[in-house]
Amino acid sequence: MEPSKIKGITQNSKEVQEGWVFVAIKGSSTDGHNFVQEALSRGASLVFVERDVGIKDERIIKVEDTRKFLGELANEFFGRPSERLKVVGITGTNGKTTSSHIVEAVLNAGGIPTGLIGTIYYRFKNKIYEYEGRTTPDPIQWHRTLKQMLEDGAEVVACEVSSHALDQRRVWGTKFFITAFTNLSQDHLDYHGSMENYFRAKLRLFVEYPQEYSLINIDDEYGRRILEELKGKAITYGRNGNLRIIDFETSIEGSKLTLEWEGRTYKFSSNLRGEFQAYNLSLGILVGFLFGLDAETIQHGVERVIVPGRFETFFKEGKLAIVDYAHTPDALEKVLITARRLTKGKLWVVFGAGGNRDKTKRPLMGKVAGKWADFVVITSDNPRWEEPEAIIEDILKGIEQKQKVFVQKDRKEAIKFALQNAKEGDVVLIAGKGHEDYQEIKGVKYPFKDQDVVKEVLNV
Numbered sequence: 001m002e003p004s005k006i007k008g009i010t011q012n013s014k015e016v017q018e019g020w021v022f023v024a025i026k027g028s029s030t031d032g033h034n035f036v037q038e039a040l041s042r043g044a045s046l047v048f049v050e051r052d053v054g055i056k057d058e059r060i061i062k063v064e065d066t067r068k069f070l071g072e073l074a075n076e077f078f079g080r081p082s083e084r085l086k087v088v089g090i091t092g093t094n095g096k097t098t099s100s101h102i103v104e105a106v107l108n109a110g111g112i113p114t115g116l117i118g119t120i121y122y123r124f125k126n127k128i129y130e131y132e133g134r135t136t137p138d139p140i141q142w143h144r145t146l147k148q149m150l151e152d153g154a155e156v157v158a159c160e161v162s163s164h165a166l167d168q169r170r171v172w173g174t175k176f177f178i179t180a181f182t183n184l185s186q187d188h189l190d191y192h193g194s195m196e197n198y199f200r201a202k203l204r205l206f207v208e209y210p211q212e213y214s215l216i217n218i219d220d221e222y223g224r225r226i227l228e229e230l231k232g233k234a235i236t237y238g239r240n241g242n243l244r245i246i247d248f249e250t251s252i253e254g255s256k257l258t259l260e261w262e263g264r265t266y267k268f269s270s271n272l273r274g275e276f277q278a279y280n281l282s283l284g285i286l287v288g289f290l291f292g293l294d295a296e297t298i299q300h301g302v303e304r305v306i307v308p309g310r311f312e313t314f315f316k317e318g319k320l321a322i323v324d325y326a327h328t329p330d331a332l333e334k335v336l337i338t339a340r341r342l343t344k345g346k347l348w349v350v351f352g353a354g355g356n357r358d359k360t361k362r363p364l365m366g367k368v369a370g371k372w373a374d375f376v377v378i379t380s381d382n383p384r385w386e387e388p389e390a391i392i393e394d395i396l397k398g399i400e401q402k403q404k405v406f407v408q409k410d411r412k413e414a415i416k417f418a419l420q421n422a423k424e425g426d427v428v429l430i431a432g433k434g435h436e437d438y439q440e441i442k443g444v445k446y447p448f449k450d451q452d453v454v455k456e457v458l459n460v
């Protein structure tokens with residue numbers, strides 16, 4: 001099979017055209033093997049399967065693992081782009097979007113043209129590429145996007161590699177230059193079943209893919225486990241890392257980070273706020289050093305980073321509103337702690353939890369909200385196919401002091417309620433949706449932006 005003779009490749013039988021290759025993938029709701037006949041009827045030149053489908057046709061070829069095969073095929077079909085780029089792959093529960101933006105900004109500041117693939121967009125400079133809504137796209141779009149960025153002049157692509165992607169081998173066939181681990185805490189247990197499986201999925205990035213450098217946050221217990229698995233063959237960052245965080249201060253104005261790298265001490269400042277930014281910044285700065293940039297150049301990048309929907313602040317008449325993407329117990333607690341420090345009066349939090357996602361994180365999110373906020377307004381996030389009331393009930397189970405809780409399932413009304421009742425000196429944290437510009441209810445995505453509601457209510 002010569003890649004140049006193939007007209008197109010797909011894992012969706014409905015997309016097959018004359019002369020295309022169809023690869024059958026077993027998914028979680030259906031199985032591509034059920035659609036082999038359809039692919040053949042639509043003119044597939046070859047069909048790859050991993051089990052017998054009871055059809056006799058010489059175009060059908062059996063391989064051991066069709067997910068891996070699709071990654072390798074897409075890699076070949078698009079000309080092995082990752083080998084001609086330097087791909088920086090970042091995984092972990094929280095901080096992928098933020099740190100990949102920092103990497104992008106730092107390298108661009110150093111004159112190294114860098115693209116970005118992640119939750120908010122796939123972009124290189126001012127160009128936005130086709131985006132199908134997932135942090136890490138399927139193998140075909142993954143390798144195709146790398147190829148397009150390469151052709152458009154990118155030398156590096158900074159990407160978020162989700163645990164779903166690692167489990168489903170969406171990035172199979174990729175040669176990484178750098179891989180990085182941010183942290184691991186509870187999320188996605190609906191999909192992975194247990195923290196151990198979730199961890200094993202993340203670990204794959206470090207043990208199954210070619211890479212020059214693995215960067216590990218060793219202040220995280222799972223980071224230390226990865227380091228053990230790698231028998232110490234990694235570059236670490238953290239309070240006792242190879243890149244050592246010496247001091248970190250964060251306030252409403254921004255953050256200051258002091259660190260040591262290869263025997264020298266450096267100071268950086270950034271507009272990013274929050275305790276956890278010490279780690280995201282360290283990761284971005286470490287990547288800058290590994291690319292040979294000097295501290296001054298890195299500082300230029302670090303001060304330019306903008307990450308939509310992460311700790312976005314709005315201020316009016318003594319009230320501070322913060323829109324943030326925290327949607328896990330760990331992220332919510334960390335952002336609440338940061339918000340608490342900025343609060344002179346009372347701290348409000350408005351949040352919900354996504355439907356058809358990890359249910360067990362809901363009471364844990366309720367618990368941290370109850371612990372750190374003075375007033376808790378529970379509302380809807382993206383209910384998807386679940387009833388908003390049922391999700392809210394799950395969150396409520398985690399809160400001990402019910403007297404500080406308000407329930408308003410309409411997100412716009414909930415935000416309004418908190419902002420209108422907040423007094424001078426109060427802080428209102430609106431968590432969970434960050435950059436999202438929709439609310440997904442029963443299969444329909446309605447236009448919705450937390451930021452727009454805040455602007456409307458505060459008139460800013």
Ligand SMILES: CC(=O)N[C@H]1[C@@H](OP(=O)(O)OP(=O)(O)OC[C@H]2O[C@@H](n3ccc(=O)[nH]c3=O)[C@H](O)[C@@H]2O)O[C@H](CO)[C@@H](O)[C@@H]1O[C@H](C)C(=O)N[C@@H](C)C(=O)N[C@H](CCC(=O)O)C(=O)O
Pocket residue numbers: 011012013014024025026027028029030031032033035119133134135136137138162163164165191
């Ligand atoms: C749980 C999950 O990851 N699901 C993804 C998965 O769907 P699935 O396993 O249900 O697939 P399926 O519907 O059973 O279909 C199996 C196969 O049959 C094929 N098929 C199906 C029907 C047909 O008529 N013909 C046909 O050939 C499909 O093309 C597919 O290849 O494969 C689909 C095709 O690639 C994806 O669209 C889908 O992502 C859905 C939309 C999704 O919501 N994924 C989320 C959970 C996700 O991936 N999130 C992570 C990030 C999370 C984070 O940021 O922390 C992400 O990377 O975005």
Ligand SMILES: Nc1ncnc2c1ncn2[C@@H]1O[C@H](COP(=O)(O)OP(=O)(O)OP(=O)(O)O)[C@@H](O)[C@H]1O
Pocket residue numbers: 092093094095096097098099119135160182183276277279280309310311324325326327330331332334335434
């Ligand atoms: N290093 C970190 N540690 C803990 N929490 C963090 C960290 N960085 C960011 N956060 C919190 O997590 C939220 C999500 O951050 P970010 O979007 O960078 O993570 P992500 O890993 O890309 O998430 P997702 O898996 O949903 O794409 C932020 O809004 C912030 O509240």
Ligand SMILES: N[C@H](CCC[C@H](N)C(=O)O)C(=O)O
Pocket residue numbers: 135327353354355357381382432433436
């Ligand atoms: N990538 C994450 C995003 C969650 C964002 C939150 N707003 C929600 O809808 O749960 C997920 O799919 O679980």
Ligand SMILES: [Mg+2]
Pocket residue numbers: 096097098118119120135160
């Ligand atoms: Mg992300």
